[in-house]
Amino acid sequence: MTVTASREQELLADVPTGLLIGDSWRASSSSATFAVIDPATGVELAQIADGTPEDGISALDAAVAAGDEWAATAPRVRGEILRRAFDLAVEHREDLALLMTMEMGKSLQEARGEVTYGAEFLRWFSEEAVRISGRYGANPEGTGTTIVSHRPVGPCLLITPWNFPLAMATRKIAPALAAGCTIVLKPAELTPLTSLYFVELLREAGVPDGVVNVVTTTDAKGFSSKVMADPRLRKVSFTGSTPVGQTLLKQAAENVLRTSMELGGNAPFLVFEDADVDAAVTGAMLAKFRNIGEACTAANRFFVHSAVAEEFGRKLTEKVRELRVGRGTEDGVAIGPLINAAAVDKSADLVGDALERGASVLTGGSAIDGPGTFFEPTVLTGITAGTRLLREEIFGPVAAIATFDTEDEAVALANDTEFGLVAYAFTTDLARGHRLMNRLKSGMLGLNTGVVSNASAPFGGVKSSGLGREGGSEGIHEYLDTMYTLIPAS
Ligand code: NAD
Numbered sequence: 001m002t003v004t005a006s007r008e009q010e011l012l013a014d015v016p017t018g019l020l021i022g023d024s025w026r027a028s029s030s031s032a033t034f035a036v037i038d039p040a041t042g043v044e045l046a047q048i049a050d051g052t053p054e055d056g057i058s059a060l061d062a063a064v065a066a067g068d069e070w071a072a073t074a075p076r077v078r079g080e081i082l083r084r085a086f087d088l089a090v091e092h093r094e095d096l097a098l099l100m101t102m103e104m105g106k107s108l109q110e111a112r113g114e115v116t117y118g119a120e121f122l123r124w125f126s127e128e129a130v131r132i133s134g135r136y137g138a139n140p141e142g143t144g145t146t147i148v149s150h151r152p153v154g155p156c157l158l159i160t161p162w163n164f165p166l167a168m169a170t171r172k173i174a175p176a177l178a179a180g181c182t183i184v185l186k187p188a189e190l191t192p193l194t195s196l197y198f199v200e201l202l203r204e205a206g207v208p209d210g211v212v213n214v215v216t217t218t219d220a221k222g223f224s225s226k227v228m229a230d231p232r233l234r235k236v237s238f239t240g241s242t243p244v245g246q247t248l249l250k251q252a253a254e255n256v257l258r259t260s261m262e263l264g265g266n267a268p269f270l271v272f273e274d275a276d277v278d279a280a281v282t283g284a285m286l287a288k289f290r291n292i293g294e295a296c297t298a299a300n301r302f303f304v305h306s307a308v309a310e311e312f313g314r315k316l317t318e319k320v321r322e323l324r325v326g327r328g329t330e331d332g333v334a335i336g337p338l339i340n341a342a343a344v345d346k347s348a349d350l351v352g353d354a355l356e357r358g359a360s361v362l363t364g365g366s367a368i369d370g371p372g373t374f375f376e377p378t379v380l381t382g383i384t385a386g387t388r389l390l391r392e393e394i395f396g397p398v399a400a401i402a403t404f405d406t407e408d409e410a411v412a413l414a415n416d417t418e419f420g421l422v423a424y425a426f427t428t429d430l431a432r433g434h435r436l437m438n439r440l441k442s443g444m445l446g447l448n449t450g451v452v453s454n455a456s457a458p459f460g461g462v463k464s465s466g467l468g469r470e471g472g473s474e475g476i477h478e479y480l481d482t483m484y485t486l487i488p489a490s
Contacts, residue, residue, distance in 0.1 A: 003098060003108070003329040011095055016196045017048045019055055019216065022062035023209035029055050034218050036193055039105045039337040040327035040372045048192055051215040053226035056184065059213035063155040063182040064232050066210030071152045071180040075129045082126035082174055085205035089119035092201060096194060100165050101328040103191045105336035106291055108328055118167035120455035121471065125174035128476045132179070145487045150480040152180035153258050154234035157227050159186045161240045162339055163294045165194035168239045171470045173202070177211065179479035181235070185214045186223060190339055192216045224248065231255050237478065238262070242464045260468030260478045262296070262460060264393050265421035268414035269299035272407070273307040275426035281315045283450030284399065287424050289323060289377060290451070292336055293397040297422045297453065300394055302401040303413050309403045313381050316399060317362040323377045325368065335397055337372045347375045347396035350389040354380050354400060357387050391417065407432065415441045421461035422452055
């Protein structure tokens with residue numbers, strides 16, 4: 001059922017609009033605010049506090065003050081708070097989903113899926129909080145006992161992007177809290193409402209004052225430079241574009257901060273001659289058109305064996321033509337707006353470049369007139385070497401198909417990128433699947449599937465796609481230091 005305007009207004013009235021510092025919400029120290037816009041309509045949804053770098057230091061003060069007590073809180077207690085937060089996120093699923101649809105544009109159905117996925121990190125890390133184990137053993141010389149233990153790294157700065165407003169936050173907050181760290185969260189300025197609403201749920205779940213602090217700001221650079229220059233901060237965890245990640249890595253060097261970097265992607269999607277083509281098309285719809293193509297895991301380059309390329313392109317085009325475009329709150333909509341006009345221009349430029357270099361359009365190919373920032377779901381074929389979208393993250397609903405003839409060629413094409421977040425491959429040959437696992441240079445592989453994300457698995461990339469892992473048993477160690485103690489044999 002389509003959501004009513006009054007339901008939207010009631011929900012917006014429940015979203016805090018200030019900065020959460022210590023025990024209370026407050027205005028920015030400059031009193032400034034900024035607008036959050038609905039990309040489907042161009043209408044302003046809310047005005048929220050525009051925090052200053054000094055507000056960042058106040059938030060860090062609060063995180064430092066709460067640090068020792070939170071680190072000393074029993075893991076079971078931390079875990080139970082996270083478990084209550086999971087229950088509350090599930091209970092407030094419709095509100096969280098609607099906020100994401102309103103501020104980011106994805107369909108309500110996909111936004112509900114993100115609540116399920118995002119909440120799962122709270123449950124997963126509620127369980128991991130009580131399983132932080134170490135090692136104990138005699139050293140090889142028999143002269144002493146080695147004890148390896150772990151402890152929280154300390155106050156963390158968490159910076160999140162706009163494309164998954166809830167999940168990118170819970171993927172960091174949950175392991176940080178489970179490990180015993182306190183945090184300053186800086187949500188993306190384009191989509192802060194979901195985080196602001198979610199943080200109130202964390203407080204309701206029992207997170208003590210000062211453990212979670214939130215600063216929204218349009219001065220991301222000034223804010224993070226100031227906070228990262230403060231030696232009390234011990235870690236920065238960032239999800240976003242590679243150029244910003246590189247800047248933060250340089251800044252992190254100054255105080256030798258621990259870092260986790262979840263950066264850009266350029267995922268190859270390989271379809272071999274022995275693939276189940278229908279399964280590959282189903283996988284392609286998920287890998288490419290989920291989240292309007294605005295996902296770091298989005299399939300960016302389709303490489304299809306020439307024997308099945310025509311069939312794959314035809315079947316994919318049939319499915320893409322069925323996608324309904326519109327505001328994500330409307331029934332049956334699969335493709336919402338892109339985040340802003342610049343994103344529409346980028347998709348249009350990349351399609352234009354591909355056409356100039358000889359590609360053809362199977363469906364779509366153009367921006368859609370406003371209001372709102374929409375782009376047609378698009379399939380291009382005949383992509384040639386040198387085309388820009390083989391190198392650049394598209395971040396829009398554009399599938400670009402090129403062909404190959406041998407496995408070696410497919411692997412070389414797939415690996416020909418500075419990125420290495422995720423790869424997808426469709427083949428019914430088990431031996432080939434195993435070979436690809438070893439040959440593809442990426443942090444993750446979807447073998448005969450178009451979605452890999454799962455709270456229980458280590459998410460992350462290699463090369464320019466980043467450092468560190470989120471989720472799985474690895475995720476909590478991003479927020480733990482390793483401590484070694486030697487006790488001489490007596
Ligand atoms: P972005 O890098 O522009 O912004 C990400 C966050 O960084 C935002 O909160 C922004 O305010 C902040 N920021 C921007 N400039 C900054 C600076 N100089 N110093 C400190 N903070 C700064 O990225 P985006 O457009 O929000 O997100 C899209 C990008 O994120 C894509 O490249 C996508 O692949 C990537 N992403 C990666 C993952 C992953 O897990 N690897 C997940 C989601 C998105």
